[in-house]
Amino acid sequence: MTAPTNPADMPAQPINLTSRALRPFGTTIFTTMTRLAQQHGAVNLSQGFPDYDGPSFIKDAAKKALDTEHNQYAPMPGVPALRKAIADRFTRDTSLPCDPDAHVVVTSGCTEAIAAAMLGLLNPGDEVILFEPFYDSYRACVAMAGCTARFVSLRPPAPSPGSIVDRPFTFDPQQLREAITPRTRMILINTPHNPTGKVFSREELTLIAELCVKHDLIALCDEVYERLLLSDEPHINLASLPGMQHRTLTLSSIGKTFSFTGWKIGWAVGPSNLIAAVRSAHQFLTFAVVTPLQHAAVVALSDEDRCVRPLVAELKANRDKLASALASLAFTVYQPRGTYFIMADHSTVSPKLGAKDDQDFCLKLIERVGVAAIPPSVFYNSLELGKPLVRFAFCKKPETIDEGVRRLQALRSM
Numbered sequence: 001m002t003a004p005t006n007p008a009d010m011p012a013q014p015i016n017l018t019s020r021a022l023r024p025f026g027t028t029i030f031t032t033m034t035r036l037a038q039q040h041g042a043v044n045l046s047q048g049f050p051d052y053d054g055p056s057f058i059k060d061a062a063k064k065a066l067d068t069e070h071n072q073y074a075p076m077p078g079v080p081a082l083r084k085a086i087a088d089r090f091t092r093d094t095s096l097p098c099d100p101d102a103h104v105v106v107t108s109g110c111t112e113a114i115a116a117a118m119l120g121l122l123n124p125g126d127e128v129i130l131f132e133p134f135y136d137s138y139r140a141c142v143a144m145a146g147c148t149a150r151f152v153s154l155r156p157p158a159p160s161p162g163s164i165v166d167r168p169f170t171f172d173p174q175q176l177r178e179a180i181t182p183r184t185r186m187i188l189i190n191t192p193h194n195p196t197g198k199v200f201s202r203e204e205l206t207l208i209a210e211l212c213v214k215h216d217l218i219a220l221c222d223e224v225y226e227r228l229l230l231s232d233e234p235h236i237n238l239a240s241l242p243g244m245q246h247r248t249l250t251l252s253s254i255g256k257t258f259s260f261t262g263w264k265i266g267w268a269v270g271p272s273n274l275i276a277a278v279r280s281a282h283q284f285l286t287f288a289v290v291t292p293l294q295h296a297a298v299v300a301l302s303d304e305d306r307c308v309r310p311l312v313a314e315l316k317a318n319r320d321k322l323a324s325a326l327a328s329l330a331f332t333v334y335q336p337r338g339t340y341f342i343m344a345d346h347s348t349v350s351p352k353l354g355a356k357d358d359q360d361f362c363l364k365l366i367e368r369v370g371v372a373a374i375p376p377s378v379f380y381n382s383l384e385l386g387k388p389l390v391r392f393a394f395c396k397k398p399e400t401i402d403e404g405v406r407r408l409q410a411l412r413s414m
């Protein structure tokens with residue numbers, strides 16, 4: 001198209017050409033908050049990405065792959081050695097058999113796996129159950145698939161300003177039962193859970209499994225924080241519970257476990273008919289995933305424990321430092337048992353900034369305190385549930401956390 005030469009041909013306002021499905025979603029909160037943090041020189045505890053690199057032996061493997069002609073399209077389902085590493089790891093975790101040729105697909109991060117699973121498996125009009133707060137892409141993918149989301153709320157324990165509350169967010173089993181209709185086709189479970197830090201218990205997962213079996217639902221499990229466990233609560237793979245092996249897709253990635261969120265190497269594991277559907281969408285979304293980094297991911301997975309142990313130790317130290325600072329400032333801190341996020345209730349603090357809700361609180365926190373966080377109401381269908389809350393990411397260098405804590409002290413004198 002050539003540019004219009006006559007200014008009269010130019011519309012006064014550019015016309016919004018975004019599809020009906022995507023128009024409600026705008027720009028993601030992560031992009032918005034990171035941009036604001038940069039504009040204001042704020043300590044960025046908003047978007048969940050490490051401000052440090054992952055282990056150097058994995059970077060060396062990537063450089064070697066670039067230098068040894070691993071630079072053309074990878075096979076559509078993923079580099080065979082990576083599929084084998086993923087399959088072996090899944091079997092170690094779950095004791096379930098896993099055939100790298102039939103049961104695995106490598107995707108561009110877990111985010112693509114979520115999209116490919118929904119686009120590959122759902123038909124317009126189907127319903128998908130999401131727990132709120134939900135990671136923002138879930139709802140957008142449900143919309144892109146022409147489907148409807150039904151919500152089940154994860155609710156925090158009662159606030160206790162000035163304390164670190166070590167009880168998890170929970171859901172009402174009855175609300176879950178009532179969310180299931182004859183149109184329900186899929187339920188999405190994210191454990192450990194972003195943003196609440198909840199690790200779903202065996203009891204909760206057993207109830208979910210029973211309902212999946214009873215109503216013939218597909219379970220989509222986003223387990224990208226599976227190795228970031230900060231308490232004794234174990235991570236349980238829903239796929240390993242009775243009746244679930246043949247109806248569960250287990251999604252993960254190397255981004256969080258190895259601190260390479262920018263590499264976008266993720267995957268889905270599941271029975272062959274579910275994986276075939278995911279592959280059928282994946283082949284037309286991205287076709288294949290960046291080849292040299294898949295080779296480096298094989299090296300990463302071959303020495304996972306060596307990477308995870310120090311990372312978890314550092315995350316625990318960061319969590320404890322940030323949690324006690326927030327509690328001492330009269331937030332209610334909901335102790336996370338997994339992930340690298342803390343949810344806190346800001347109701348007793350926000351009046352100091354004259355903030356009316358979470359969005360307002362986060363804007364004023366950037367402008368007046370110099371710390372960026374995420375307003376969680378964007379993760380809720382029932383917006384009211386998110387308004388008293390704020391999410392801080394602690395996957396940052398100790399000195400970044402220290403500087404964030406130092407700046408937060410300004411709230412004392414407001």
Ligand code: GLN
Nearest residue numbers: 030031046047048049194
């Ligand atoms: N998963 C990260 C978070 O929750 C952000 C991912 C993104 O920026 N889209 O903060």
